Amino acid sequence: MKILANDGIDAVGKQLLEAAGFTVDTQHIAQEELADKLKSYDAITVRSATKVRKELIDACPNLKLIGRGGVGMDNIDVDYARSKGITVVNTPAASSLSVAELVFAHLFTGVRFLYDSNRKMPVEGNTAFAKLKKAYGAGVELRGKTLGIIGFGRIGHETARVALGLGMNVLVHDLFAATASISLTLSGGIQVEVPVHAASLDELLSQSDFISLHVPYKDRPLIGKEEFDKMKDGAAIVNAARGGVVDEEALLDALNSGKLAFAGLDVFENEPTPREEILKHPRISLTPHIGAATNEAQERIGVELANLIIADLKK
Structure with a gap:
């Protein structure tokens, strides 16, 4: 399975995912290009920059999971995604x-x-x-x-x-x-x-x-x-x-x-x-929206997100 970490993921989290057999792509894809390019992936992880709205979800029926590295999920249409059978997870404690x-x-x-x-x-x-x-x-x-x-x-x-x-x-x-x-x-x-x-x-x-x-x-x-x-x-x-x-x-x-x-x-x-x-x-x-931007928090977020993805997609 392929995962797009569109807003990045800590190296430790990436290693955990790769060790579990996933391919992880950390190259950022612009919002306007996601509807086309996300079709090649099984899951996407985002922070606050990338938005996963209804239109994007409809354009990518291949999606199995959306992961939010952080707390707030106001950039994701959570209920709609879940109504389509897509797992949506976040990492509320890490940061x-x-x-x-x-x-x-x-x-x-x-x-x-x-x-x-x-x-x-x-x-x-x-x-x-x-x-x-x-x-x-x-x-x-x-x-x-x-x-x-x-x-x-x-x-x-x-x-x-x-x-x-x-x-x-x-x-x-x-x-x-x-x-x-x-x-x-x-x-x-x-x-x-x-x-x-x-x-x-x-x-x-x-x-x-x-x-x-x-x-x-x-x-x-x-x-x-x-x-x-x-x-x-x-x-x-x-x-x-x-x-x-x-x-x-x-x-x-x-x-x-x-x-x-x-x-x-x-x-x-x-x-x-x-x-x-x-x-x-x-x-x-x-400050430019850096509340969670410490080395320690990013590692905790990456590890927690990786474990959530592995637990869901490997079940």
């Missing part, structure tokens, strides 16, 4: 820690003004050092502050673990969360259960110093003008979930008015061409 750590990279960048300092120091550092030192001299610590986590799945749990380890207070909101506690592993392998407060969305918005989003996109922004108005003055928000979860126009207004201190964005409404006002805003920390 959780990497995404959570990126959230805190944005938070640390924000509270110490690194998003602006890294832009201005190269051009003004040798002529306006004292001025920049004064401008960036009012940072705050994360310890003791409240982090609101919207979406309490695997990534939300990992984000909460990091926050608790830093000494932050944690509020969580999730439509499906029945309990709100975190299992922490301490030095020596000791495990403890730590309760976190499950809050309504309004409570979380009004009481959090920082907000981190971990929800799928559902046809409209979750955070818009009304939600920004409910936040604390000087709060901040990080979106490492999906573009469109935050209304970017409302975000710009909240930043420009001073309602928000800063924002951290790993995802954007118009990927892969984010709007210029977002990219050039002096109080937004930016």
